[in-house]
Structures are given as structure tokens and as C-alpha cells.
Amino acid sequence: MRAMSLAIAVLITMPQGADAAAVRELSGVPEIIDGDTVQFEATKVRLEGIDAPQMDQRCLDNAGADWNCGVDARQHLEKLSGGRPWKCIPVRKNVYGRQLAKCRVGEEDIAGQMVRDGWAIASTTGFATYIPDEQRAKASRSGLWAGSFVAPLDWRQHNWHAKVLGRMIIDEKSSHRLMTSAFGPNPPSAACAIKGNINWSGQCIFHKPGGRWYKRITMEARYGDRWFCSPIEAISAGCRETRR
Numbered sequence: 001m002r003a004m005s006l007a008i009a010v011l012i013t014m015p016q017g018a019d020a021a022a023v024r025e026l027s028g029v030p031e032i033i034d035g036d037t038v039q040f041e042a043t044k045v046r047l048e049g050i051d052a053p054q055m056d057q058r059c060l061d062n063a064g065a066d067w068n069c070g071v072d073a074r075q076h077l078e079k080l081s082g083g084r085p086w087k088c089i090p091v092r093k094n095v096y097g098r099q100l101a102k103c104r105v106g107e108e109d110i111a112g113q114m115v116r117d118g119w120a121i122a123s124t125t126g127f128a129t130y131i132p133d134e135q136r137a138k139a140s141r142s143g144l145w146a147g148s149f150v151a152p153l154d155w156r157q158h159n160w161h162a163k164v165l166g167r168m169i170i171d172e173k174s175s176h177r178l179m180t181s182a183f184g185p186n187p188p189s190a191a192c193a194i195k196g197n198i199n200w201s202g203q204c205i206f207h208k209p210g211g212r213w214y215k216r217i218t219m220e221a222r223y224g225d226r227w228f229c230s231p232i233e234a235i236s237a238g239c240r241e242t243r244r
Contacts, residue, residue: 026088026101032081033229035073035120036111038103040088047111048091048100049127051152052077052120054237055192056226058182059149060174062141062167068182069144073119076143080113081105096236118143121165124153141167150178156237158204158224181226185219192229195219196239204239206231212244 026045030038035052038045052073053059059069088103103110114120115130118137121144122130138145147166154162155178164175187193195207195217206228207214219225228234231241 024090026090027085029081029083029085032074032078034070035077035114038077038086038088040086043099045088045090045101045103046094046098047114047120048102049123049129050111050115050120051123052114053144053149053152054155054226055229056181056183056188057149057152057155058178058180059144059147060166060168060170060178061147064147064168064170064174066177066182067147069149070182073114073144076117076119077110077114080108080110080117086110096232098232098236116142118145121151124151148174148178155179158198158202158238180224181221183227184221187227192227194228194231194234196226196228196234196237198224204234204237205242206234206239207242211242213242 026040026043028040030040030045032038033044034055036047036050053070055070055074057070059067061067084105086103086105088101090099090101092100094100111120112130112133115122115133116137118140122128122134137143145166148164148168148170149166150159150162150164158179160176160179162179164170164178193209195214196204197207197217197219198204204224207217208231219227226237228237228239234241
């Protein structure tokens with residue numbers, strides 16, 4: 001039965017004078033999208049205050065080998081969730097219209113646990129709640145901190161001058177590898193087949209399946225090309241849709 005895995009949306013009212021607002025509490029067992037994003041039926045929610053690697057983000061492990069850390073971060077969130085019900089309180093939307101929420105699984109602050117375990121970092125956009133958790137994960141070399149990686153925000157924005165985080169000191173060639181997609185020329189899944197192509201001027205242009213130029217675009221991870229699962233994901237990574 002899928003009933004146990006479907007989320008139930010509950011409206012709760014928080015009285016704050018005449019203009020009291022209805023806050024939509026999302027509860028149930030969500031689908032885990034990546035290390036900081038879940039989905040309750042049609043509502044996608046990102047965990048407030050943290051940033052986890054993208055699904056196709058590349059890291060280096062403690063031996064300097066390539067490592068698909070985005071996939072492992074997602075798996076860790078799945079493990080923490082353990083098929084248990086979540087309760088999420090939406091707090092705001094970011095500039096891309098994504099819903100950010102504070103979520104608990106039982107009594108556990110799930111976002112904080114991801115940071116404490118080293119599979120996400122405290123948000124680099126001004127939300128400082130989880131910085132102490134990040135410092136402890138860094139000191140214990142947990143999760144991502146055991147090897148080398150760049151902040152997910154730098155990775156999404158193709159910041160080739162991003163600071164390398166983690167315990168290892170790496171050379172320029174290895175640093176460049178951290179900025180490329182861990183996925184190859186083929187999409188990771190049929191649901192994530194939008195092509196994000198870096199053009200000659202360094203601009204990321206995305207092409208949806210069925211588009212005029214889609215089949216002619218060759219994906220080259222070494223140039224920063226990457227796959228996306230939705231247009232909003234591509235836009236939030238700094239890409240724009242092709243005009244032709």
C-alpha cells in the first residue's frame with residue numbers, strides 16, 4: 001500500500017491578531033529527493049538552514065578518489081528518515097520560489113542531524129543556526145569532511161575559484177575535478193534529463209527533452225555541463241532556458 005508513504009497536509013491556524021495567518025503543516029512520510037529536499041505529494045520542501053551536495057556533485061574521499069557525495073548524502077537522509085513520519089512547518093520561500101521549512105522526524109531536528117553527521121553544511125546564505133554543528137562535524141572529520149569538497153552553493157554557481165573544504169590539501173587539477181558533474185554523458189534517470197550546457201561565453205543554458213537543440217547538445221562534465229531534474233532546479237543553479 002502506498003497510503004503509508006503519502007503525505008497528509010494539515011492546516012493549523014496561529015492566532016496573531018485580526019490578520020492571523022494559516023500555516024500549512026506538512027506531515028507524513030515524504031519522498032527523499034536529495035540531501036536537503038523532500039516532497040510531500042505535490043509539495044517539494046527544502047530544509048531550512050542547511051545545504052547538502054547536489055545529486056551530481058563530485059567530492060574526493062579521504063584517499064583522493066572521486067566520490068559521488070550527492071548520492072551518498074541523499075542515502076544518509078533516507079537512513080535518518082527510516083520511513084518514519086515527518087512534520088514540517090514552512091517558514092519562507094527563497095528567491096527561486098522554493099518552500100523552506102523546519103522539519104522534525106519524531107523529536108529529531110533532521111536538518112541539524114544532517115549537519116552533525118557531516119552530510120550537509122550550515123547554510124552559506126546567512127542562516128547561522130547550525131554553524132556549531134558544522135564545526136563539530138569538521139573537527140571529527142565526519143561525512144564530507146573526511147575528504148575534500150566545495151560548498152554546494154559554489155558548485156551550483158560554477159565558482160571555479162571556490163574555497164576547497166575538508167581535511168585534504170589538493171592540487172589545482174583535483175580542485176577542478178570538484179567542480180564537474182559526477183554524472184557522465186547520459187542522464188542519471190528519465191526524470192532528470194534536462195541538459196544544462198555551458199556555452200562559449202560561460203553561460204549555462206538548459207534544454208528540455210523534445211526541444212529543438214536537445215539531441216544536438218553533447219554533455220561534457222569537464223566543461224561544467226550537468227543534468228537537472230526540473231526547470232526550477234536549473235534556474236536556481238544560474239541557468240536560463242534556451243531561447244530557441
